[in-house]
Amino acid sequence: MPSIWVYSEVQSVALELVRAGLQLKQATGWSLVSASLGADALKRAEELAEHGVDKAVAVSGAVFEQFDAEVYAKALAKLVGSEPTLVLVGGTKRGKELAPRLATKLDAGCVTDCIELSYKDDMIYAKRSAYGGVAIATMVSPLPLVVTIPPRKFEAAEKAAEKGSVEQVSLELPGPRVKVVEVRKKEVARAKLDEARVIVSAGRGVKAKQDLEMLRELAELLGGEVGCSRPVAADRGWFPQWIGLSGVKVKPDLYIAVGISGALQHIAGIRDSKIIVAINKDPEAPIFKVADYGIVGDLYKVIPALKNAVEKAVRS
Amino acid sequence: MPRVIACFKYSIDASELRIDPSTRKPVVEGAKRKTGDIDKRAIEEAIRVKERTGWTATGLCVGPQAAREAAREALAMGLDEVYILSDPAFEGSDTLATARLLAAAARKLGDYKLILCGEMALDGLSAQVGPRLAELLDLPQVTYVRKLSVEGEKLTAERDLEEEYEVVEVELPAVVTVTREINEPRLPSLRDILRASKKPIVYWGAGDLEVGADVVGEKGSKVKVADVYAPEVKRKGVIIEEKPAEEAAEELVKYLLQEGVLR
Ligand SMILES: Cc1cc2nc3c(=O)[nH]c(=O)nc-3n(C[C@H](O)[C@H](O)[C@H](O)COP(=O)(O)OP(=O)(O)OC[C@H]3O[C@@H](n4cnc5c(N)ncnc54)[C@H](O)[C@@H]3O)c2cc1C
Numbered sequence: 001m002p003s004i005w006v007y008s009e010v011q012s013v014a015l016e017l018v019r020a021g022l023q024l025k026q027a028t029g030w031s032l033v034s035a036s037l038g039a040d041a042l043k044r045a046e047e048l049a050e051h052g053v054d055k056a057v058a059v060s061g062a063v064f065e066q067f068d069a070e071v072y073a074k075a076l077a078k079l080v081g082s083e084p085t086l087v088l089v090g091g092t093k094r095g096k097e098l099a100p101r102l103a104t105k106l107d108a109g110c111v112t113d114c115i116e117l118s119y120k121d122d123m124i125y126a127k128r129s130a131y132g133g134v135a136i137a138t139m140v141s142p143l144p145l146v147v148t149i150p151p152r153k154f155e156a157a158e159k160a161a162e163k164g165s166v167e168q169v170s171l172e173l174p175g176p177r178v179k180v181v182e183v184r185k186k187e188v189a190r191a192k193l194d195e196a197r198v199i200v201s202a203g204r205g206v207k208a209k210q211d212l213e214m215l216r217e218l219a220e221l222l223g224g225e226v227g228c229s230r231p232v233a234a235d236r237g238w239f240p241q242w243i244g245l246s247g248v249k250v251k252p253d254l255y256i257a258v259g260i261s262g263a264l265q266h267i268a269g270i271r272d273s274k275i276i277v278a279i280n281k282d283p284e285a286p287i288f289k290v291a292d293y294g295i296v297g298d299l300y301k302v303i304p305a306l307k308n309a310v311e312k313a314v315r316s
Numbered sequence: 317m318p319r320v321i322a323c324f325k326y327s328i329d330a331s332e333l334r335i336d337p338s339t340r341k342p343v344v345e346g347a348k349r350k351t352g353d354i355d356k357r358a359i360e361e362a363i364r365v366k367e368r369t370g371w372t373a374t375g376l377c378v379g380p381q382a383a384r385e386a387a388r389e390a391l392a393m394g395l396d397e398v399y400i401l402s403d404p405a406f407e408g409s410d411t412l413a414t415a416r417l418l419a420a421a422a423r424k425l426g427d428y429k430l431i432l433c434g435e436m437a438l439d440g441l442s443a444q445v446g447p448r449l450a451e452l453l454d455l456p457q458v459t460y461v462r463k464l465s466v467e468g469e470k471l472t473a474e475r476d477l478e479e480e481y482e483v484v485e486v487e488l489p490a491v492v493t494v495t496r497e498i499n500e501p502r503l504p505s506l507r508d509i510l511r512a513s514k515k516p517i518v519y520w521g522a523g524d525l526e527v528g529a530d531v532v533g534e535k536g537s538k539v540k541v542a543d544v545y546a547p548e549v550k551r552k553g554v555i556i557e558e559k560p561a562e563e564a565a566e567e568l569v570k571y572l573l574q575e576g577v578l579r
Contacts, residue, residue, distance in 0.1 A: 069447065069457055093477050097459040097493075100411065100444035104451035109538030110411060112442050130544055131439050132330025135342050140542040177456040178490075181472075182483035198577070223579060234462075234476070234497045241478065245441065254577040264331050275577050276551060277568065283557060292552040293571050295564045305565035313569045313578060 002028070002143055005080055006053070007035045008090025009067060010151070011044050015051055017088045018157035020117065020149055022052050024086070027119045032164075033057060035079050037072060038064030045166050052160040057167050067094050068176030073101040075171055080106065084143035086124060091148035099148045108144035115153060133245045133268025150249065152194050186240035191225040193243060198224025198254045199273075201243060204231050205259015205280065205299055209238055215258060218307050221314070224252065229260050244269035259299050262287025279303070318371045318429045322362035322395065323418055323445065324355035326383035327438040335546045342546055351386045352438030357494050360501040362432050363394035365466055371429060372396050376421050378406060378414050384517060391512035392504035399425070403521035408534025411440075415448035417532055420525040422453060429488045430471065435460060435495050443493075450491035458484055459493045 004024055006017035014034065021032045034053045036044040038060060045058035057079055063071055076098075080087060085106070089099040096112055103110035115136075116127040123140050126147055130137035193199060200219040202212060212226065219226045226239075227250065233242035241248055245265040251272035258279045260266060267290050270276060278291035279302050288294045295302050329348040336343055351359070359375060366373035375390045375398035377383050387398035401417045409417065422428050431453075433446035450457035462481075463474040466488070475482040476495055504512070522529060530536050554571065556564045572578045 069459070070450070073451070093460055096443055097447050097457065100442075100447040101451045101457065103444075104412060104415070104448045107412075110442075110444055110448075111539060112444060125542060129441060130541075131328060131333055131342050131546075132441065134330050134333055134335070135544050135546040137541050138543040139539050141539040145538070178458055178484050178486045180482055180484050184481045184483075186480055230496070234495070246436070254572065254575075271547075271549075275572070275575050277572075283555075288553070288555055290549055290551055292554065292575075293568055294553075294555040295561075295568060296555060296557045297559075297561055297564060301561035302565060305561035306568065308562070309565040309569040310578065312566075313573060 001030060002084040002086065003031045003033050004028075005033050005035060005076075005085055005087045006048075007037075007076060007087065008092065009037070009072075009094055010090055010092055011047070012156060013090035013092065013095075013151045014044070014048060015156035016152065016154040017090055017149060018048060018051050018053055019154045021088055022157060024117060024119060030086070031055070035059070035076060037075055042166070042168060049164040049166045050159055051157040053164045055165045055167060057169055059169050059171050061171065061173065063173045063175050066176055066180050068178055069094070069097045069101050070178070071173055071176050072098050073105055074173055076102050077105040078171055079169065086143055087146045089146060089148045091150040096148050099146045103146035106144045106146065108146055109141040110146045111139045111141070112148045114147045114149050117147065117149075129245065129268060132264050134264060191227065193225055193227045193241070193248045193250050196225040196227075196250065196252050198222040198256075199227045199243070199250055199252045200224060200256045200258060201227040201229065201260060202232050202238075202258055203229045203260030206232070209236070211300075212238065214303050214307070218256075218303060218310070221307060221310050222254065224254070229263075229266050257287050257291070258303065260287055261285050262290060318369070318427050319374050319425060320362045320365045320369070320371050321374045321376055321422060321425070321428050321431045322355075322359045322390070323376045323431065323433045323449070324351050324359055324386065324390065325434075325437040325439075326350070326377060326379040326386045327352040327355070327440070330439055340545045340548065342544060349382070349386075351389065352434055354434030354436060354438070354494065354496050356501040357496060357498050358432040358434045359390045359393055359395060360499045361464065361494055363502075364499065365430060366394070366396070369466055374399065374425060376401065376418055378402075378409065378417050381519070387517045388509075388512060389504070391515040391517070392509040393502055394508070395515075397516045397518065399518045399520055401520050401525065405522045405529060405533045408537060409532055410537035410539045411442050411444035411448055412538065413532045413536045415445050415452055416527050417525060418445065418449050419452035420527040421520060422449075424520075424525065430466065431455070431489070431491045433491065433493045435493045446491055446493035453491070456486050456490045457493075458486060458490055460495055461492050462495050462497045464492065464494075464498070
């Protein structure tokens with residue numbers, strides 16, 4: 001019988017994968033197995049066993065100290081073996097560099113950033129963005145298959161009535177060939193954008209870092225967070241993360257794009273917002289095409305005015 | 317001569333992709349194609365490595381005959397040669413099959429020190445080819461690289477992860493995937509373009525590569541596309557124009573109150 005394996009180096013994501021795995025288990029009758037690697041592997045496996053997997057495998061060892069995709073892929077390939085399997089990997093950046101490598105070892109297909117999974121007639125159907133985020137594609141593959149699922153796509157699995165078995169395994173593995181020589185934490189605190197109800201988002205139209213202050217004030221007034229487009233985070237370093245296809249996907253009630261042009265890759269990350277507002281001085285900016293409301297104007301005039309108007313509205 | 321290889325895809329330009337309004341399906345036939353933004357950075361970085369090391373800078377592209385256009389541009393930027401892996405038998409290749417073709421080509425070229433790929437292609441966004449290629453060639457992989465340097469046989473690279481930057485070292489050869497931030501690709505001058513017309517563009521087909529016919533192309537691909545559709549955007553599109561900021565802001569707030577998204 002095929003099995004469904006789940007793996008993420010982030011425990012909260014692993015718990016989300018368990019929920020996704022349980023849904024598929026129900027459809028297929030396959031068994032659900034988790035892998036935990038490295039420090040605390042046993043403890044993490046225990047927790048997964050309590051949350052619905054049939055078997056939780058734990059492998060500890062010094063080789064896992066540093067996340068090396070090659071080493072981790074080797075370990076998982078050994079665990080999974082040659083039986084037909086569906087492997088669900090947490091779609092963090094590390095998970096996404098691991099999954100294709102693992103899939104290649106297993107001579108398997110791989111679908112990254114899968115947003116919906118189903119099973120029919122011995123085939124797995126996996127939905128994901130296509131054509132730069134313009135379209136949704138349904139990919140189909142037989143087993144074995146490796147799929148990555150973005151963090152927070154599913155809620156964490158609940159405690160199960162029955163605890164699965166826990167198995168400790170030791171593996172013979174070579175050490176990493178890539179050596180980590182320095183780790184620098186990103187300085188700016190990480191806002192909880194994926195949970196925010198309101199997001200005021202800064203694009204390259206915001207000229208100086210101190211101008212973020214006025215966006216922050218507006219966000220605070222609205223009970224929200226400040227986010228940004230990719231260049232504002234990745235080029236300017238004003239934020240640790242950006243919103244969009246290659247960044248965080250958000251789904252607030254209200255998304256206010258300030259000085260953001262509306263590139264496809266940005267839009268792909270805000271599509272699930274309830275209301276999208278655009279503030280841009282260029283009436284031709286593509287962001288207006290996907291906005292519910294827009295103001296054509298200079299953000300340096302519109303944002304202070306909007307702040308006043310909101311203040312007035314909430315007071316009355 | 318050691319080589320630095322840049323892999324690039326002649327991608328569909330999604331921003332110009334037409335959607336058939338009746339079927340909601342993208343019209344892929346005849347769609348505009350170009351080298352993806354990130355792949356272009358892989359090309360640029362290969363040229364920079366070449367400039368510092370004197371290695372040969374080679375481009376590899378799995379694609380249609382028409383990828384010649386992208387190859388020309390890459391040569392004008394500064395690559396020494398481009399190989400286009402093109403054959404009707406390669407069409408429909410998934411990421412594994414594509415990586416197999418690239419691996420076969422790299423093996424045939426030989427003496428590769430550094431293989432650069434974009435983090436992901438502009439159209440497929442799968443971010444798989446780099447790690448798959450690394451596995452097929454049994455090389456270490458360094459992904460999400462925003463800065464790199466090569467000294468002798470050693471590569472130092474800075475990786476952009478969610479919460480941190482990670483600086484790593486690795487003995488070459490290795491496969492590296494680069495992010496959009498690693499460089500600003502150069503715009504070739506007219507002179508570069510003219511000079512590049514003498515540089516070689518070589519087509520390699522099924523007969524030129526040591527790769528089984530059963531593991532490439534549509535037939536050799538495990539993952540297939542069952543369906544594609546473009547969801548309709550249903551937004552209100554109320555645009556407030558040519559009004560003083562105060563007035564516009566008040567109007568907007570009125571709408572937001574109606575929507576119930578202000579508390
Ligand atoms: C594979 C890939 C993945 C990507 N992933 C992402 C992603 O996840 N997220 C993302 O955001 N981007 C992503 N990008 C980048 C994306 O293509 C765009 O380059 C980026 O979104 C542009 O950011 P921006 O809108 O802030 O800047 P710009 O495009 O430069 O737009 C700035 C806007 O500000 C307006 N403006 C300027 N001054 C003012 C003013 N005073 N008042 C009002 N308006 C003003 C201008 O009219 C303009 O529309 C990706 C790119 C690629 C190739």
